[in-house]
Amino acid sequence: MSTFVALTASGLAAGAIAALAAVGFLLTYKATGVVNFAQGDLITLGAYIAIWVTQKEGMFGLGALDLVPGYIVTVLIMFAIGMVLERLAYAPLRGRSIHVIVITTLGAALVLRAFIGLWQGTTPKFLDSPLRGEVVGIAGANISQQRVLIVVVTIVVVSATIALFAFTQFGRQLRATANDRDTAKLCGVPVNWLSMLAFGLSAALAGVAGILLAPLGSVDLTLGFNFMLLGFAAAVLGGFGSIGGVVVGGVAIGLVEHLFGGYVGRDFKAMYPFILMLLIIALRPQGLFTRGSVQRL
Amino acid sequence: MRGQPYLWLGLFLLGVALYRQYGVTGLGDQDLINTWLYYSVIVVGFYLVFGVSGQFAFSQAAFAAIGGYTSAWATRIALFGVDSFWMGLVVGIVVTAVIAVVFSLLMRRASHFYFAIGTLGLSEIVLVLLRRWTEFTNASGDTTAGIRRASIFGFPFDDSYRQFWLWLSALAVVLLLTIWLARSPVQREAMAGRDQEVVAATVGVPTLRVRVAMFVLGSVIAGVAGTIFVHTKTFATPESFGIDLGLGIFVMLILGGLESRWGPIVGAAFYVFVPQWLQGGVLGIPGVEFTVDAFGQEHRLGDFRDIFFGSLLVITMIAFPEGLVGIGRRVKSLLLGRVHPAQRTWLSDLFGITPRKKERDRQPPPPRDDGRPPGSVGAEHPPVTGSSAPTVEGNRAPDPDGAAPAVLVADDIRVQFGGVRAVDGVSLSVLEDEILGLVGPNGSGKTTFLNALTGVVPASGSVEVHGAGVPFGKPWRVRRLGVVRTFQAPQTYIHLTCLEDVLLSAPDRTLSGMTAACSVRPAMISRERARWDDAAAALEQVGLGDVAEDPTARLSYGQRRLLELARAINAQPRILLLDEPSAGLDASETEQLAEHLRNLQREGVSMLLVDHKLDFITSLCDRIAVLELGQLVAVGAADTVFEDQRVVDAYLGVDEEDL
Amino acid sequence: MRLKRSVCALLAVGVAAGATAVGAGTAGAGGGGAPTVKIILLAETTGESPAAVPYYANGAQLAADELGSRVEYSRIAAPLTPAAAETALNQALDEDPDAIIGFPASSQTIAISQRIVDSGIPFFSLSSGEQLVKNGPNGGDNIFLIRPVDTNVATKEAEYVVDDLDAKRIGMLCVDNATGVNGCNAAREVFDAARGVEIVAERTNSTTATDLTEQARAMDGADAIIDFNFPNPIGVFAQQLIDNGIDVPHVDGASAGIAVASGAVTGDAAVNLRGVDDCVPTVSKSRKVRNWVSDYEGVSGGEPPIYSAAQAYDMVKLIAAAARQAESVAPRRLIRTIAGMTYNGICARYQSDDLNVLQHTADLTRWNAEGEIRVAKRFRFAPNELAGVVPETTIPPTTVAPAPPPS
Known part of the structure; x- marks a missing residue:
């Protein structure tokens, strides 16, 4: 029983990170129609920036910040990086074919990763957390509080994102742009500004994911890539549209890997999320939670 | 350059071979060249998958791994009692092909990102299996060692100098395949499916089959590269086929240029x-x-x-998306002072004549009665030619009793988008040899109705063509029954020439597949020539003979309309569905169009004509049907239907400015 | 982000093979009558691939800078796959070096060992797979193992678990590559042979794992855990063991030091953890080693002076010393000299045994709750410690196989 609980917690935490990654690229997808393949490396970058800000001399030798202020500064920096990324790698290509833009994000991913390697080196680093080493006992299983924090923060962040979409001017404009960019532009929606905001928010979410993920182990250049892949799987399960669906998708793949994979065919559990994803694409491409048929992506 | 691909291939191979013979400075140098050839082979495969067929796949490295590891396994356990390199190669190819087919069919409803994500997922699955499934890989730690050395007829490829020849041969074969595909219907069909899948499907291109075939071919090429790789190295690790290679393959193709078969080779050279x-x-x-x-x-x-x-990668995409090969071409045309590089189709190159010249001394096309799909028009009607005399007399009077048999019967067609009933229970028949007009205000569901009939949107109800039921959602089935359509906004393939565009709709599809392109080439080429004659004639007929070799992207709006018409003529339809063909045409162009349509009617083509120009409609149509809000309001003779008050209310009263 | 560009002419590195007469033994004399020895390092460094580490390049470069004209040092980037390693090796051989130091991963060296042996050039392997010892399936006269044989180390670790920790119930975790598989195989043999010892769980993990809950919980009931892993999973695993109340000694290999140094393992997890490093330069009391540490830190850009850096440094120095002693860089002379000499380096006292293994010590390391390292025990490996290997006294003639001309 306690193993079941512990594995469920692992699955939920992994699913939460995947969901954060997925919501991150869903934002840019909705605003610009582009899936950002650099999302994984943005997650890695977020973790490294947090390390940079909170350790040794801090950023630009200004002194190390405490953890929580450091996290906030990191998310702000990531937001700015996202906006810059939009200007550098996406804006010059607006109106070009989707393939072109996606390949550009691949290029951006390569540059990001190599840059981090030169900047921070390849020796693993560590990002501390205020909850380090703390555990909470649930039904005989000790769950690290960091994992609980991951789930809680994800719930908060995703709820905020959903609210942002549903109740704010930004959300309405974003939905309008997602529907029909040209018409939205004609109606006075500041589409350029909007896509910069979306990239910024998306990168900020990647930063949050990186900050949450990093204290579980140590940080190296491959940190974010796997979770980007899991995020893709989560997005596919959720139907690549609704944020709620993506979250459920994330939880599903987290549980498939850690809970199901904890009992059945352990050695191969890393591939279960992707098998599930392929099955969904084959049998129900509109996702698990979307009714009716949706236009193919 | 386009005209002499075989010559260029020969020169290229000779050049590389000569360099190896006299320029190579040592084993390290030779290894680099072999690596370049290895990457070239994989990336040429990717060029077919992504460049030609537009499938966003990250799976090349995974298929290389599948081919390589399968072959290593097969030779290790001496499958079928032999352990030869050939057997391993064949087993590798078969397994790669089977997995590629299954995967591609599983992904048939996915495109763009879903496909890309699906291939990423496949790569992850393959990597996990390679790391963990040691019974299959025979790996100790992460290295599978002691893989059988590649040898052919007892000649072992045991050092880099010898392995070079194996790699060069593989690249030669692969490049030859790309030339064959480019000089056959396959490449244009793949490109059409890539750029305009719906349009291609409605003129009869089996888009799914072409897509799967290209994916499988590209993946098998990767599998062959992987097989040669492991059998020349004699060891393998999963990391050799990891994400680094996957991304590298992308980088190589994009840098080199994804619109030319030389792009992969230039890109791989750059990368290495x-x-x-x-x-x-x-x-x-x-x-x-x-x-x-x-x-x-x-x-x-x-x-x-x-x-x-x-x-x-970023700079390439922003500044020169055609890659290094594209830059080379630009520089070349700049030096030669040509604004547009030559855009001749391979057929013109092959026959050495342009369609116009050909038109003058044209032979009647050879009889084509074998292998035709049942119900297509050629068997009953003479092919449409520019000089053909009217075969059916005059414009007949409408047949109000419905004595003429119905050729197309649509019953209770419904199409729903979310909560909107775009087409709400429409039943309509097109009679033999008639032109049936379909009018209605904007948003009344005319185009959606056509989309439903041609299987482009999901719908319910039933459609029968010549008594045969047509399933929804299968455009090529509709096409096979002789139904062809045009589109509201002219849809052309910007990467094809006008001639290739028209060729796509050829009713005779014999020997147009990948197998024919790679086996019975003389027969395939003579078929192509016949199709080419027809297409040229159709272009000539609509007055586009002069621009036959131009890319369709260069046409004016009116010319694109005519191109669509030529495509429809060349399709030799029995039933033609026209969606606002006169939109954007001036008076004389509209009159020309009407003349073409009357000619077609005389040749026995029934038509369903959606349009807004009332005089155009009334002058052409035998009967007119009126749609409003997805429902049929009235059907009647052209001269009486507009007297119906409901029609006046629904149509004329509401949307006058459109007329 | 200070970007200073400087175009500087280094020593001529890439003299086209065969074009010049830098033939064996005929090279121009450097300082003190010793011949200039041409050394090539085959390893990637930071920036060349995400997995590359800078230690080898930094250490070797430091030694080369100190030796000045006595060595002609260059580095060729050898990506971590065996196939890329083969290309790098062939490129190196094209440049006609006198000695090669290479390949961090044993899979690289093992896969192309035949080519290395055929070349006859002294090759110093940065990895220490058992197969590479002289007379081993992938070994040769000219292949020297810098480090103690990895399965020997694994065996010593397992013996430590059984004898020193007196553990009866043991949990095992193996990463899914050569490190994990070979290490666990060696350890399992020890446990199977020991009386009253039981393996309670054996699990695997991937190098990128970020959650090892299942694996950690499976260790419940073990007296000690032995783990052959990569730095990141060690950090995850050590913490999750503590989280799940499994507060027992946790013995790992060389990656443990990197994991602790990163800060990922502290507190009880660090106290429980044991690692094995070939040497720990930072805790040495020797003045020579401490000077080296400060020299290294001056050029490494903040990367820690770990054993790999010291070994790469030592090897360049050792080769130069051998060349001076032999007064020649002819491969046979060099190999014979190295086989017979003793060299006191930063990391260890190197002396070749009959298996061509140069180093025979390793340090078991422990940490306090703050992550400060100390050496808890020194493992000593007797020369020729692989059982059943017949010592070979003569060195058969090996020649530099000239690359066959293209034909």
Whole structure:
């Protein structure tokens, strides 16, 4: 029983990170129609920036910040990086074919990763957390509080994102742009500004994911890539549209890997999320939670 | 250059072979060349998958791994009692092909991102299996060692100098395949499916089959490369086929240029040799080092490899999306003072004549009665030619009793988008040899009705063509029954010439597949020539003979309309569905169009004509049907239907400015 | 982000093979009558690939800078796959070096060992797979193992678990590559042979794992855990063991030091953890080693002076010393000299045994709750410690196989 609980917690935490990654690229997808393949490396970058800000001399030798202020500064920096990324790698290509833009994000991913390697080196680093080493006992299983924090923060962040979409001017404009960019532009929606905001928010979410993920182990250049892949799987399960669906998708793949994979065919559990994803694409491409048929992506 | 691909291929192979013979300085140098050839083979496969067929796949490296490891396994356990390299190669190809087919069919409803994500998922699954399934890989740690050395007829490829020949042969075969495909219907059909899948499907291109075939071919090429790779190295690790290679394959194709078969080769050369030059000093000059002090560490230029390639990828996409080959072409046309590079189709190159010249001394096309799909028009009607006399007399009077048999019967067609009933229970029949007009205000569901009939949107109800039921959602089935349509906004394929565009709709599809392109080439080419004659004639008929070899992207709006018409004529339809063919045409062009349509009617083509120009409609149509809000309001003779008050209310009263 | 560009002419590195007469033994004399020895390092460094580490390049470069004209040092980037390693090796051989130091991963060296043996050039392997010892399936006269044989180390670790920790119930975790598989195989043999010892769980993990809950919980009931892993999973695993109340000694290999140094392992997890490093330069009391540490830190840009850096440094120095002693860089002379000499380096006292293994010590390391390292025990490996290997006294003639001309 306690193993079941512990594995469920692992699955939920992994699913939460995947969901954060997925919501991150869903934002840019909705605003610009582009899936950002650099999302994984943005997650890695977020973790490294947090390390940079909170350790040794801090950023630009200004002194190390405490953890929580450091996290906030990191998310702000990531937001700015996202906006810059939009200007550098996406804006010059607006109106070009989707393939072109996606390949550009691949290029951006390569540059990001190599840059981090030169900047921070390849020796693993560590990002501390205020909850380090703390555990909470649930039904005989000790769950690290960091994992609980991951789930809680994800719930908060995703709820905020959903609210942002549903109740704010930004959300309405974003939905309008997602529907029909040209018409939205004609109606006075500041589409350029909007896509910069979306990239910024998306990168900020990647930063949050990186900050949450990093204290579980140590940080190296491959940190974010796997979770980007899991995020893709989560997005596919959720139907690549609704944020709620993506979250459920994330939880599903987290549980498939850690809970199901904890009992059945352990050695191969890393591939279960992707098998599930392929099955969904084959049998129900509109996702698990979307009714009716949706236009193919 | 386009005209002599075989010559260029021969020169290229000769050049590489000569370089190896006289230019190679040592084993390391030879290894680099072999690596370049290896990458070239994989990336040429990717060129077919992504460049030609537009499938966004990350799976090349995974298929290389599947081919290589399967072959290693087969030779290790001596499958079928033999352990020869050939057997391994064949088993590798078969397994790769089977997995590619299954995967491609599973992904048939996915495109763009879903497909890309699906292939990423496949790569992850393959990597996990390679790391963990040691019964299959026979790996100790992560290395599978002792793989059988490649040998052919007892000739072992046991050092890099010998392995070169194996790689060069593989690249030669693969390049030859790309030439064959380019000089056959396959490539244009793949490109049509890539750029305009719906349009291609409605003129009869089996888009799914072409897509799957291209994916499988590209993946099998990767599998062959992987097989040769493991059997020349005699060891394998999963990391050799990891994400680095996957991304590298992308980088190579994009840098080299994804619109040419030489792109992969140039891109792979760039990817392999440039970092070497950067490592060994500036531009390969030993002793001249360019160092950069970054983050307190001194770095050589070679240390920035990934930043270099990543930035190049971004810059390429922004500034010169055709890649290095494209730049080369631009420079060449600049030097030669040509604004547009030659855009001749391979057929013109092959026959050495342009369609116009050909038109003058044209032979009647050879009889084509074999292998035709039942119900297509050629069997009953003579092919449409520019000089053909009217075969059916005059414009007949409408047949109000419905005595003429119905050729197309649509019953209770419904299409729903979310909560909107775009087409709400429409039943309508097109009678033999008639032109049936379909009018209605904007948004009344006319185009959606056509989309439903041609299987482009999901619908319910039933459609029968000549008594045969047509399933929804299968455009090519509709096409096979002789139903052809045009589109509201002219849809052309910007990467094809007008001639190729029209060729796509040829009713005779014999010998147009991949197998024919790679086996019975003379027969395939003679078929192509016949199709080419028809297409040229159709273009001539609508007055586009002069621009037959121009890319469709260069046509004016009116010309694109005519091109659509030529495509429809060339399709030799029995039933033609026209969606606002006169939109955007001036009075004389509209009159020309009407003339073409009357000719077609005389030749026995029934038509359903959606349009807004009332005089155009009334002058052409025998009967007119009126749609409003997805429902049929009235059907009647052209001269009486507009007297119906409901029609006046629904149509004329509401949307006058449209007329 | 200070970007200073400087074009500087280094020593001529890439003299085209065969073009010049830098033939064996005929090279121009450097300082003190010793011949200039041409050394090539085959390893990637930071920036060349995401997996590359800077230690080898930094250490070797430091030694080369100190030796000045006595060595002609260059580095060729050898990506971590065996196929890329083969290309790098062939490129190196094209440049006609006198000695090669290479390949961090044993899979690289093992896969192309035949080519290395055929070349006859002294090759110093940065990895220490058992197969590479002289007379081993992938070994040769000219292949020297810098480090103690990895399965020997694994065996010593397992014996430590059984004898020193007196553990009866043991949990095992193996990463899914050569490190994990070979290490666990060697350890399992020890446990199977020991009386009253039981393996309670054996699990695997991937190098990128970020959650090892299942694996950690499976260790419940073990007296000690032995783990052959990569730095990141060690950090995850050590913490999750503590989280799940499994507060027992946790013995790992060389990656443990990197994991602790990163800060990922502290507190009880660090106290429980044991690692094995070939040497720990930072805790040495020797003045020579401490000077080296400060020299290294001056050029490494903040990267820690770990054993790999020291070994790469030592090897360049050792080769130069051998060349001076032999007064020649002819491969046979060099190999014979190295086989017979003793060299006191930063990391260890190197002396070749009959298996061509140069180093025979390793340090078991422990940490306090703050992550400060100390050496808890020194493992000593007797020369020729692989059982059943017949010592070979004569060195058969090996020649530099000239690359066959293209034909």
